[in-house]
Amino acid sequence: MGLELNKLSKQVNKMGTTVASRSAEIEARLPKARATLKKITNNDPELKKKIKRALSMHWTGAIPTSEPVHAVFPCPKHPKRANIAAADGSQIYPDRHGIAIYYLINTGSIIFRHGLDEAPICSSYPSLFYENHDLYPNEVLIPSSLVNARRDITELRELAQIAEKEVKTAPTLLMLDNGLLLYLGLQTAEHRQSEEILGEYLETLSAIESTNACIAGVIDRPRAANVLRLLRLYDMENDMFDTNVLRSLGDYSQLTDRMLFGTLQPGERSAIFVNASPQNLERYLPKGQKIVFYYVNAGTREQPVILRVEIPEWVANQPEQLSLTHAGVVEQARFGDGFPYVLMRSHELAVVSxxxxxxxxxxxxxxxxxxxxxxxxxxxxxxxxxxxxxxxxxxx
Amino acid sequence: MSDVNSEEKTNSSIPIGRMLRSDTTGFTFGCLLPEPEVPLFGDFVKAPAQQGLTEIIGIIHNIVIEDDLFVRQLIAAPELPEAYIQDQRKNRQIPIEVSVLSVGYSSENNIIQGLPPQPPVTLDYIKRCSLSDVIDFTNVQDYLALILNSKETPVEELIGAALQRASKARPIEDRELFLLQAGKELARLLSDDLSKLNSILRRIQVNI
Structure with missing residues (x-):
């Protein structure tokens, strides 16, 4: 019969009122969260002690850096000349009901030469995978999570190649439409592939670092609550907590960092935090690729758009590179309705209809x-x- | 004449777009960013049909530049830098739709002025008619009746533009006679609609 919308009208009406009232309840928790953020000082020994204990329990919060946690930073001036490049990928997963078993990864990229009145360089590269070792890495059909991981590494490799050439002409910012912590939702059977891909990903990040280009992973409408977890940790009366307590957000339940930083003015960014996820501290950090993040308002006063920007620590440590990520994201978002233009275009170049x-x-x-x-x-x-x-x- | 020859060499041999959709009375083709000289309202173009047995000749009567949500969003952006404009114009594949009224076809070296037996098919290349194609086709004026009877074209403007193109395809000394003959044919066809006749004649007189 398909979807009979007339039978859904009552449920949809009820959903509308429920969502509105839940939203009001969640919003009511924000003032306390913002007040707590203001109370935190970076050199608080009690907090440091709690963080140390929490990290031993696989806490996924945010670790403060040298910047005050409640500080805001205005948008720096964009360099007159800069190269802004982005890459995105799309895929066709293997389909056992299709005419043949194969998968495809299509990578789109764009190089935007800010300050020159010329059309950007656009490319897309499709790759077809149909060999036995591509399709059956563990004697069973490749899972979609592994295809995704291969797509992600292809995007990063594309950016690394772009960086090598572009840095010769101007400061270069590379952008990805995702965080920089590679998500590997793989099963135990794919452990070897997971290790290989992560290894290659970290090597590619190092290759980018050696070019002197900077890189930023941009996340639109982020659901992360790392900073809220820090607030929750701060609120705890002592460091006698267990894993279950650490997992919950307590008074900040269902809030997100994006809501917490909703007061940022257009162009402003939050302080930088270290992502405390075990993947970051146990895998990225030893390879010199620790990932940090900040939030930025890439929208307008009327329509704020809070984006999460993830950068390697080596970018954050270089003021010019950090400024380029900040100004670059904001400038590009001016022409993408709050989302970087180059990311919209690279998606358009990659997508397979x-x-x-x-x-x-x-x-x-x-x-x-x-x-x-x-x-x-x-x-x-x-x-x-x-x-x-x-x-x-x-x-x- | 050397100018005429070079124009012919430059423009007529290069495909200017590919067929999007068609029917017996006309067709629409798509092309990327238009060049300053191609395609133009009133231009004569040709498209293959019947697997190459015939070549349909038509006149461009409408050029539509489509938008999309991305472009609409950029319109509102303040101080849009040139690079973004160039990206939208040169890199993004938003086809420009060009509508053509079919007015005749050539088959086995004969030119027939009338509707073709079969329309061109999707993705066929569309080319601009060479100057000699235009001269050969417009030596007979029966196609004017087809334009006058078309419902969806700006008839007076289209006849004016097409006759100007056909006139300019000819050596200067032949142009006046050509337009005079066209005027006579129009007077015959529009004997019951003097205001329309007058409107078209004024358009082609400018160029005599």
């Missing part, structure tokens, strides 16, 4: 036919193609 996917399947089908193989979708996929088309109902 359903129509394009259909054309690729036709090409693959023809190639298989020429090789004497039949190329048909499964009966289930065929049935879906038939039934998912627009419904036509004749009479009653």
């Amino acid at each position: 359903w129509t394009e996917r259909g054309h690729l399947d036709e090409m693959i089908g023809s190639s298989l036919h020429r090789s004497g193989l039949s190329a048909v979708v499964s009966r289930k996929a065929q049935g879906k193609q038939w039934t998912n088309s627009a419904k036509r109902r004749y009479g009653k």
Whole structure:
């Protein structure tokens, strides 16, 4: 029958009122959170002691740096000339119901030469994976999480190549539409691949560092609560807490860091914090690639847009590079309605539409036919193609 | 004449777009950023049909530059730097849609003024007619009736622009006679609509 919207109208109305009242409840917790943030001082020995104990319990909060945690920093001046590059990737996952088992990664990139009145350089590179070792790394079909990880490393490698050339002409900022802590939601069976990919990712970050370009991972509408976890830790009366207490946000439940920093004025950024996640401290830190982050308002006074910007510590330690990430994100967001223009364009260059996917399947089908193989979708996929088309109902 | 020849060499052999959709009465093709000289309202263009057996000749009657949400968002941006404008114009593939009225076709070296037996198909290349193509096609004026009968084109402007193109394709000494003959054919076709006739004649007189 499909989705009968008329049967949902009551539920939708109820949902509207529920969401509104929940939102008001959550907002009411904000003043306390902001007041706590103001109370924290960086050299508080009690807090340091708590953080040390929490870190031993896999706490995923935010560790203050030398900047006061409640400080705000105005947007620095953007250099007259800078190269701003971004890369993004999209993928077609292996489909056992499709005409053949394969996967595809398409990487789009853009190099924007700020200060020159010329069109940016745009590229996209598709790669098709169909060999046994690509598809069955552990004798079972590659999971989507591993495809995602390979897509992420491809994006970073693309930026590393761009950096090598672009730094010769002007300060260069590389941007990714994601955080810099690679998410590897892999199963135990993929441990070896996970290690390889993470190793390659960290090596590529080091390669970027050696070019003297800077890199920033930009997250729109972030759900993270690292700084709120710091506030929760501060509120605890002593350091006798356990893992379960650490996991909850207590009085700040359902709040996010984005809400906490919602008072930033256009262009302003928050203080920098270290992401305390075990992945960062146990894997990135030993390789010299510790990730830190800040929040920035890339929107306007009327429509604030709080973005989370993740940078390696070596970027944060160089004032010019830190300024370029800050000013670069804000300047680019001026022309992307609060989100960096280059990230919107790199996504556009990478995305594979359903129509394009259909054309690729036709090409693959023809190639298989020429090789004497039949190329048909499964009966289930065929049935879906038939039934998912627009419904036509004749009479009653 | 050397100028005319060089123009022909430059513009006629290069495809200016690819077919998007078509029917018997006309077709629409898409192209990227338009060059200053191509395509123009009133230009004669040609498209292959019937797997190359025929070549349809048409006249451009509308050029539409589409927008999208991304472009709309940028319109509101203050002090938009040139690089963003160049990116949108040169790199983003937003096709410019060019609508063409079919007015005839060539088949086995014969030129027929009338609707073609089959429209061109999707993704076929569209080329601008060479000056000699335009001269050959417009030696007979039956296509004017097709334009006059079309419902969705700005008839008076289109006939004026097409006749100016056809006139300029000819050597200077032939242009006046060509326009005079076209005027006579229009007077015959529009004997019951003197205001429209007058409006078109004023448009082509400017160029005599």
